Amino acid sequence: MKNLLCARLWLAVSLSCIGEPALAVLPPQAGVGPAAALPPAGVAAVPQPAEEGLRFETIAPGVHLIWTPPIPGFERRKAKVVVAEFDTFTALIEAPWDDRSVRQILRTIELRIPGKPVRFALHSHHHDHSIQAVDPLLAAGATIVTSPWNLEELVKLTADEGTLRRRAIVVKDRFEIGDRTNRLIVHVLRRGPAPDGWDVPTPEYMVFEVPERDLLVSGCLYNKPKETHEVISGRKRALSRFISEKGVSAGTLVPTNTTSELGFEDVCTLQMLHDSLIEGLDPAEVSRQWGAVTAEEMRARLGEIVQEHEARKTRAFDFLVCQSKLVVDGRPGHALVWLDAASRLHPSDPYLWYESGNRAWELGQFDDAERRWARAVDAARDAIERGELREGIDEKRAGK
Ligand SMILES: [Zn+2]
Known part of the structure; x- marks a missing residue:
């Protein structure tokens, strides 16, 4: 999953543009469509819009x-x-x-x-x-x-x-x-x-x-x-x-x-x-704050986390960056709770489900991990994304 963090940025932010028209004025494609046909001899060419x-x-x-x-x-x-x-x-x-x-x-x-x-x-x-x-x-x-x-x-x-x-x-x-x-x-x-x-x-x-x-x-x-x-x-x-x-x-x-x-x-x-x-949301601060309680205690406050970040408009990408910090700090159980809060706010983000599957897997909850990964693959927004996710999931399974 080369460049996943960069890819994630794109993927995470792309939610906000679903339904928007495609970007940018494309130059006319030479040789495509009726505009490319030559006018019959003796007929003046219709002026084409400037490129x-x-x-x-x-x-x-x-x-x-x-x-x-x-x-x-x-x-x-x-x-x-x-x-x-x-x-x-x-x-x-x-x-x-x-x-x-x-x-x-x-x-x-x-x-x-x-x-x-x-x-x-x-x-x-x-x-x-x-x-x-x-x-x-x-x-x-x-x-x-x-x-x-x-x-x-x-x-x-x-x-x-x-x-x-x-x-x-x-x-x-x-x-x-x-x-x-x-x-x-x-x-x-x-x-x-x-x-x-x-x-x-x-x-x-x-x-x-x-x-x-x-x-x-x-x-x-x-x-x-x-x-x-x-x-x-x-x-x-x-x-x-x-x-x-x-x-x-x-x-x-x-x-x-x-x-x-x-x-x-x-x-x-x-x-x-x-x-x-x-x-901005500070991953180190998030890790410090939740590291002060057990993962079970954190789960009991899931609703509170959801509420806080709904008000703050925390995006899926921001949740992912913070969960990486929780993982680096040796808190996979906390990271899983964090991702569950994130998925309540961004249920169609595939990378939140993918990472929560990874955390469940690391915690030995293999059936739960498979369920989360299945949601990730279902939520993929195109074939490239689906392929990347499947590749990452296979790597994880291979390391069992
Ligand atoms: Zn880059």
């Missing part, structure tokens, strides 16, 4: 967002990319999903910022919502900006390793792209304990500062649901510490891995991050 490309918005002078197209088979996954504009070229931050999506993104840049080719392509880390396509970028003439650990991940994505290695700029710590119109600074954060390391999701993670616009593209380190604050994770604290210790310009924070279609702020602020660190 618009993907959804595109300017958020600061020379800084633009593009919303990614839906991915076949996994339409609920959404992301954004950032384009920094310079005098004669552009720099693209993130290249997610697949070659097709990246070609659509490149085409959108060509349409919206004509005459400024993508000279640099940058990415925050190696997951598919950050980068999954290298060859269309190389074909477009872009130089890939990455870090030493991430370069070895990118090699797995290309059919032309030699060109990638030749054209990559490998940043160990800091790298700056600039001209008289704009500046973009790449910072590499290495995962590890403070003070030199950072709590980031992968061994090396990059953030991108646009100092003249007081803006930081922070990939998936900080997300803000529109109605509430997300759970406080180590990566949010790491981002806040990084900004203050390094004196980074970050009045505006752009997360690339969530979108407003999923109920998140497309553009956040540093103030929002500070508020989230105060208002």
